[in-house]
Amino acid sequence: MGQEGGGASGRGRCVGRLARASTEDGPSGGQFGYSGSVAAGGCGFLGEHVVRMLLQREPRLSELRVFDLHLGPWLEELKTGPVQVTAIQGDVTQAHEVAAAVAGAHVVIHAAGLVDVFGRASPETIHKVNVQGTKNVIEACVQTGTRFLVYTSSMEVVGPNIKGHPFYRGNEDTPYEAVHKHPYPCSKAQAERLVLEANGREVRGGLPLVTCALRPTGIYGEGHQIMRDFYHQGLRLGGRLFRAIPASVEHGRVYVGNVAWMHVLVARELEQRAALVGGQVYFCYDKSPYKSYEDFNMEFLGPCGLRLVETRLLAPYWLLMLLAALNALLQWLLRPLLLYAPLLNPYTLAVANTTFTVSTDKAQRHFGYEPLFSWEDSRTRTIRWVQAMEGSAQ
Numbered sequence: 001m002g003q004e005g006g007g008a009s010g011r012g013r014c015v016g017r018l019a020r021a022s023t024e025d026g027p028s029g030g031q032f033g034y035s036g037s038v039a040a041g042g043c044g045f046l047g048e049h050v051v052r053m054l055l056q057r058e059p060r061l062s063e064l065r066v067f068d069l070h071l072g073p074w075l076e077e078l079k080t081g082p083v084q085v086t087a088i089q090g091d092v093t094q095a096h097e098v099a100a101a102v103a104g105a106h107v108v109i110h111a112a113g114l115v116d117v118f119g120r121a122s123p124e125t126i127h128k129v130n131v132q133g134t135k136n137v138i139e140a141c142v143q144t145g146t147r148f149l150v151y152t153s154s155m156e157v158v159g160p161n162i163k164g165h166p167f168y169r170g171n172e173d174t175p176y177e178a179v180h181k182h183p184y185p186c187s188k189a190q191a192e193r194l195v196l197e198a199n200g201r202e203v204r205g206g207l208p209l210v211t212c213a214l215r216p217t218g219i220y221g222e223g224h225q226i227m228r229d230f231y232h233q234g235l236r237l238g239g240r241l242f243r244a245i246p247a248s249v250e251h252g253r254v255y256v257g258n259v260a261w262m263h264v265l266v267a268r269e270l271e272q273r274a275a276l277v278g279g280q281v282y283f284c285y286d287k288s289p290y291k292s293y294e295d296f297n298m299e300f301l302g303p304c305g306l307r308l309v310e311t312r313l314l315a316p317y318w319l320l321m322l323l324a325a326l327n328a329l330l331q332w333l334l335r336p337l338l339l340y341a342p343l344l345n346p347y348t349l350a351v352a353n354t355t356f357t358v359s360t361d362k363a364q365r366h367f368g369y370e371p372l373f374s375w376e377d378s379r380t381r382t383i384r385w386v387q388a389m390e391g392s393a394q
């Protein structure tokens with residue numbers, strides 16, 4: 001699955017039935033039927049799964065607009081199907097581009113975002129894309145009369161908090177002291193609040209906007225960049241990865257196909273169940289086991305030839321904290337010269353080292369969600385994807 005949008009066409013170039021977002025030449029409202037959907041961020045890791053899931057599992061869909069800053073070449077193959085797929089290269093921070101893409105659509109699934117906890121982008125850029133971009137999506141719905149909006153939020157809007165408090169098998173109502181300092185969770189929390197507050201706003205035509213937010217825990221599956229990074233790191237280290245986090249720290253994970261399915265299902269059900277679902281948040285969950293971040297990754301990397309070496313005596317936690325702090329310092333010092341953005345920094349260490357797992361059935365109760373993929377399927381699909389990567393250790 002395409003992840004980085006790498007190799008995508010340049011700004012303004014075409015893939016399939018492609019449009020460059022603009023209020024003048026973008027898709028017009030009348031062109032799209034009742035069942036038109038917009039998948040914003042539709043070329044990202046999750047977005048691609050959402051797009052494919054919509055095409056496979058939404059029989060009422062007649063048109064799909066895939067809106068993204070970087071369009072993936074895989075969109076080409078979608079143009080031969082029965083659904084009219086329009087790829088729109090655009091930027092969520094540009095209100096007019098978003099409005100042009102949204103005009104006349106029935107529902108918007110907003111999965112576009114800057115996912116950065118490594119210091120690659122500035123806090124201002126993260127805020128602009130995640131918060132201003134979401135404002136633009138909401139305003140586009142209001143101005144153009146699109147009534148249904150599904151927002152991809154994150155577990156990070158809740159935690160883990162900077163105090164390291166565990167969130168153990170919590171649900172949407174579990175009290176937790178959410179304290180956000182890092183630009184990414186701050187931006188996701190603000191954007192989620194905007195989406196929920198917009199529920200009930202009058203859209204063009206006089207009807208109310210219906211919104212909800214889905215909060216995935218750590219997503220895994222085909223196309224997961226960090227899994228790819230760990231795999232390649234393991235290959236470089238002679239087929240070994242070194243345990244850094246105690247096995248007792250549980251980290252919530254959810255399969256990308258199930259996250260996509262939840263988006264598709266709630267988008268479908270928003271109209272019928274507006275009173276119940278509107279303004280609500282839902283954690284994304286499935287039957288993936290509760291494990292530490294590293295042990296969970298080994299479910300896939302193990303069968304691909306890597307092994308996890310226990311290093312608690314070699315690398316005590318204080319040493320990891322020191323390394324993480326050193327990485328942060330190096331990033332700051334080197335910033336004028338180059339971008340140094342390793343996986344380990346004080347924030348990622350704190351997240352990886354704090355238990356955060358969910359146990360809920362809210363999505364099942366509210367809109368009938370059941371995971372589409374069993375744990376065995378999710379695992380097999382992810383292993384096959386890792387094995388297919390170039391340079392597999394197998």
Ligand SMILES: NC(=O)C1=CN([C@@H]2O[C@H](COP(=O)(O)OP(=O)(O)OC[C@H]3O[C@@H](n4cnc5c(N)ncnc54)[C@H](O)[C@@H]3O)[C@@H](O)[C@H]2O)C=CC1
Binds near residue numbers: 042043091215
């Ligand atoms: N990856 C994970 O574990 C989790 C992700 N999420 C959320 O899910 C959503 C999707 O995340 P991923 O697929 O993992 O990330 P991703 O980086 O693979 O996908 C994000 C997509 O948004 C697009 N995008 C970025 N800036 C844009 C802009 N200015 N205008 C238009 N499009 C833009 C990117 O080109 C990319 O295709 C994000 O909102 C993220 O916050 C939530 C929880 C966990």
Ligand SMILES: C[C@@H](CO)CCC[C@@H](C)[C@H]1CC[C@H]2[C@@H]3[C@H](O)CC4=CC(=O)CC[C@]4(C)[C@H]3CC[C@]12C
Binds near residue numbers: 244293343
């Ligand atoms: C200490 C390292 C030794 O192996 C391990 C570092 C792992 C981290 C890079 C990841 C651990 C937890 C991840 C985050 C978590 O899954 C929650 C997330 C939700 C999102 O919305 C975006 C991604 C992320 C912040 C995710 C990022 C990578 C980790 C910090």
